[in-house]
Amino acid sequence: MNISDWLDEKVAEGVDVSHIRLPDELAYNEDPEETIFFKEINPCGMFCTGNHPFSTVEKFGHWYYSRGQDKRAGIHSNEMEWTLFTKDKDLAIQVAKSHIE
Secondary structure (H helix, E strand, O other): OOHHHHHHHHHHOOOOOOOOOOOHHHHHHOOOOEEEEEEEOOOOOOOOOOOOOEEEEEEEOOEEEEEEEOHHHOOOOOOOEEEEEEOOHHHHHHHHHHHHO
């Protein structure tokens, strides 16, 4: 089963999937069809292995997965991670941008 089908099943069951956590086997076994948006704040440089605020929107079938770490969390923080599943591409991008700008 792929992510899109799994989300559709959950919606059919009446589950609000907007902030649902994917089962590990789905999250690690499927690559997105497309990355629509990505932005990272990394003043350290490309060799830094610490956490940096980021936002991304990835497409899985007819679903958009918007996720990241809020800019307000700061550099090298493990706090303020966020996710959103939606079928609305514009909403997914708007939410991603709002967390990183």
